[in-house]
Amino acid sequence: MKHPTTLFVGLDVHKDSISVAHVFEDRSAEVTFVGPIGTRQGDLDRLVRRLQSKASRLVFAYEAGPCGYVLHRSLTRKGFTCLVVAPSLIPKKPGDRVKTDRRDAVQLARLLRSGDLTSVYIPTVEDEAIRDLTRAREDALKDLKATKLRLKSFLLRLGIHYTGKANWSDAHLRYLAKVVCPTPSQQIVFQEYRRAVSELVERLGRITTVITEQVPSWRLSPLVSALQALRGVQDTVAVTTLAEIGDLTRFHTPRQLAAYLGLTPSEHTTGNQRRLGSITKTGNSHARRALVEGAWAYRFPAKVSESIQKRLEKLPKPIQDIAWKAQVRLCKRYRRLIARGKHPNVAVTAIARELAAFMWAIAREVPITA
Numbered sequence: 001m002k003h004p005t006t007l008f009v010g011l012d013v014h015k016d017s018i019s020v021a022h023v024f025e026d027r028s029a030e031v032t033f034v035g036p037i038g039t040r041q042g043d044l045d046r047l048v049r050r051l052q053s054k055a056s057r058l059v060f061a062y063e064a065g066p067c068g069y070v071l072h073r074s075l076t077r078k079g080f081t082c083l084v085v086a087p088s089l090i091p092k093k094p095g096d097r098v099k100t101d102r103r104d105a106v107q108l109a110r111l112l113r114s115g116d117l118t119s120v121y122i123p124t125v126e127d128e129a130i131r132d133l134t135r136a137r138e139d140a141l142k143d144l145k146a147t148k149l150r151l152k153s154f155l156l157r158l159g160i161h162y163t164g165k166a167n168w169s170d171a172h173l174r175y176l177a178k179v180v181c182p183t184p185s186q187q188i189v190f191q192e193y194r195r196a197v198s199e200l201v202e203r204l205g206r207i208t209t210v211i212t213e214q215v216p217s218w219r220l221s222p223l224v225s226a227l228q229a230l231r232g233v234q235d236t237v238a239v240t241t242l243a244e245i246g247d248l249t250r251f252h253t254p255r256q257l258a259a260y261l262g263l264t265p266s267e268h269t270t271g272n273q274r275r276l277g278s279i280t281k282t283g284n285s286h287a288r289r290a291l292v293e294g295a296w297a298y299r300f301p302a303k304v305s306e307s308i309q310k311r312l313e314k315l316p317k318p319i320q321d322i323a324w325k326a327q328v329r330l331c332k333r334y335r336r337l338i339a340r341g342k343h344p345n346v347a348v349t350a351i352a353r354e355l356a357a358f359m360w361a362i363a364r365e366v367p368i369t370a
Contacts, residue, residue: 005024005025005026005055005056005057006024006025006055006056006057006058006059007022007023007024007025007051007054007055007057007058007059008022008023008024008025008059008061008109008112008113009021009022009051009058009059009060009061009109009112010022010031010061010062010104010105010106010107010108010109010110010111010112011060011061011062011071011105011108012062012063012101012102012104012105012108013039013062013063013065013067013071014039014067014101015039015066015067016038016039017036017037017038017039017101018036018037018038018039018043018044018062018071019033019035019036019101019102019104019105020033020034020035020036020037020047020105021033021034021102021105021106021108021109022034022051022054022109023109023110023113024055025113027113031106031109031110033102033105033106034047036101041074044071044074044075048075048078048080058080058081059080059081059082059083059112060075060080060081060082060083061082061083061084061085061108061109061111061112061117062082062083062084062085062108063084063085063087063090063104063108064084064085064086064087064120065087069084069122069123069128072084072122073125083112083117083119084119084120084122085108085117085118085119085120086118086119086120088282089117089118090107090108090111090117091111091116121245121246121250123246124219126218126219127219127220127243127246129214130211130214130215130218130239130243131243131244133207133210133211133214133243134211134236134239134240134243134244134286135286136207137204137207137208137211137236138240138286138289140200140203140204140207141204143200144197144200144201144204147193147196147197147200148167148168148197150193151190151193151194151196151197152167154189154190154193155179155190158181158182158186160179160181162175176194208236211235211236211239212235215235215239219368220242220246220247220368222366222367222368223238223242223247223248223362223363223366223368224238224239224242225311225314225315226315226319226362226363226365226366227241227242227359227362227363228311229308229311229312229315229319229320229322229323229362230294230323230326230327230355230358230359230362231297231298231308231323231326231327231330232293232294232295232296232297232298232355233294233355233359234294236290237290237291237293237294240286240287240290241287241290241291241359244284244286244287244290245257245260245261245284245287247363247368248359248360248363249360249363249364249368251360254356254357254360254361257356257357257360258353258356258357259280259282259283260282260283260284261283261284261287261288261291261353261356262279262280262281262282262283262284262285262288263279263280263288263291263349263352263353263356264279264280264353265277265278265279265280266278266279266280279349279353288352291352291355291356292348292349292352294352294355295330295348295349295351295352295355296348298327298330298331298333298334298348298351298355299331299334299344299348300331301331302324302327302328302331302332303327304324304327308323316365318365319362319365319366322358322361322362322365323358323362325358326354326355326358329354330351330354330355330358333350333351333354334347334348334351337350
């Protein structure tokens, strides 16, 4: 017979095992540690049947980590409430130096009952697929930059210098095709580095092509097009930001969005003293990096270029007005910050914070279907 009570279940999830602890909603009830179970669907089903015999309502929670959201989606499909918790926001005692799977599961169950856990945003399967594509592109770009640096460093050790204007231009590639190293062994190393660069360029192109093909059928495709009205927010920045954050209007205010992105300054206030430090860098680093990259476009005076005009032609007047307002304000703000002696990196970070606010304003003008 089921009891009309709520059972809070803490799960410490690993690749090969899940440690389980539960506690009833009664504040005087003690936490019970069930023990570890397997990660297969059959193991989870047996656990659910066992817990359903104890209570009529089950609430689960586990920490966000490398295992993703498979467990969350499995439990929610069965009609249960499941929270994926931000590990950095879990309350911890300063003097607690002991960490075990049992203690983690027990702590999750106890904090879930008290309501002290903060859930992370759970993307849909389609959103996560686009996010994986953008992250694969970002990884390919990082690998390409590192490989190019290895090749240039190798040539520098051999005293071979390129005196042209731009690296990796057509002229530079023709120069590399004529390079001859002092020894056959070094020539092989050079050719391998060149081949690695070529392969990574092709890999980056393939991933970018797939993203271009997949975005039009994505539910956030209208918002991707609308965000490109902003200067510096082309397809890559727009897709990366939305893939990482989802619908921007899930934040009630732009301040919440900036805080989620870690673009707000840290603060230490005591008494009458108020000190602001560097940005917090909390939240999603991928979206923050994309926004900072786009914010560099506001170093120059406000202007509607030919490429921006083409993107604006298909958008409603309210979105065009927001985009022009953003240009005028952010370009002017960048010049003021530089005039006050701010470092360009600091100024661009401040521009990125306000750019996120304008993106939020545009998102409110675009209806998104679930």
